Amino acid sequence: MAKTAPKKAAAKGVLSLKVTLKNTKPPIWRRILVPDSMNLGDLHTAIQIVMGWNDCHLHDFDAAGERYGDPTNTEEVADERRLKLSALVKSGVTRFAYSYDFGDNWEHDILIEKAPPANAPGAYPACVAGKRNCPPEDCGGPWGYTELLATLADPADPQHEEQLEWLGGDFDPEAFSVAAADAMLAAGFHRKETP
Numbered sequence: 001m002a003k004t005a006p007k008k009a010a011a012k013g014v015l016s017l018k019v020t021l022k023n024t025k026p027p028i029w030r031r032i033l034v035p036d037s038m039n040l041g042d043l044h045t046a047i048q049i050v051m052g053w054n055d056c057h058l059h060d061f062d063a064a065g066e067r068y069g070d071p072t073n074t075e076e077v078a079d080e081r082r083l084k085l086s087a088l089v090k091s092g093v094t095r096f097a098y099s100y101d102f103g104d105n106w107e108h109d110i111l112i113e114k115a116p117p118a119n120a121p122g123a124y125p126a127c128v129a130g131k132r133n134c135p136p137e138d139c140g141g142p143w144g145y146t147e148l149l150a151t152l153a154d155p156a157d158p159q160h161e162e163q164l165e166w167l168g169g170d171f172d173p174e175a176f177s178v179a180a181a182d183a184m185l186a187a188g189f190h191r192k193e194t195p
Contacts, residue, residue, distance in 0.1 A: 013037065014124060015085055016113040019047055019098070021106060021134075023142035030130035030181065033116050036089060038125070040068050040080035042189075047098060047108065049188045050127045050181045052134030057101035064093050088112070104141035123191045127182040133175045136167060149173055 013036050020029040030050045034043065040061050048055040060069035060077055069077035088096065089112060098108040135145040151157045152164070152171060164170070185191070 013086075014116045015089065016116040016128075017043075018111040018113055019051065020109045020111070021051070022109055023107065024132075024135070024145065026132065028132040028134065030127060031113075032125055032127050032185070034085065034125040036084070036086040038085050040083050040085075041070070042081075043085065044080060044098070045188065046125045046185060048100075049185050050130065051108075052181075053100060053106075054137050056137065057103070059098065059100045061096060061098050063088055063096035064091060085112075101137070101141075104138065104144070106135075106141065123186075125185055125189055125191070127178055127185050130176050130178055130181060133171070133173050136171065 014033050015036050016031060016033055018029060018031050020027055028051075030047075032046060032050055034046060038046075040063075044059055044061075045055075047053075058069070058074050060067050060074055061080060062068075063083070067077045068080040068083055071077055071079050094112050096110050098110055100106045100108070135142075136148070139145050139148050148163060151159050154160060
């Protein structure tokens with residue numbers, strides 16, 4: 001009788017976060033595994049990478065009724081680099097918000113999931129799941145994105161060609177590669193794989 005390999009136990013000190021872009025249908029989301037020692041400033045960087053944003057706008061987090069961000073760029077926020085995810089978990093927070101681009105107002109819901117999968121990779125942060133392409137920067141927020149998709153879907157629309165030119169070519173709203181997002185995350189954090 002063949003023996004099956006035991007499942008690798010979930011890494012201690014690792015959190016599974018599901019990041020969902022609000023007000024988009026169907027939903028655009030990513031699941032990332034991060035060390036619980038990560039601060040919100042580094043989480044901002046991770047979200048930018050896995051979602052596909054270009055980090056060219058202001059942002060903030062809303063956690064337990066407190067706003068966090070980069071105090072050198074955003075007024076009336078606590079320093080995001082001083083709050084670790086472990087402190088949020090310890091205080092009982094299971095869900096918090098991340099806003100990007102205060103003009104387009106891209107709101108993200110961040111759910112701290114119960115536990116990372118047992119077959120989690122050996123190095124973090126890591127992107128392990130997700131669906132759908134990130135909207136293009138500066139497309140007008142969720143409402144503008146819906147309009148953009150309608151225009152792109154209708155070659156007879158008078159703005160169809162103009163929008164394609166603005167995008168620099170075709171745009172597939174369903175396209176998303178977990179492997180590509182994870183590779184960019186690995187490069188962005190200089191992640192080294194562990195055996």
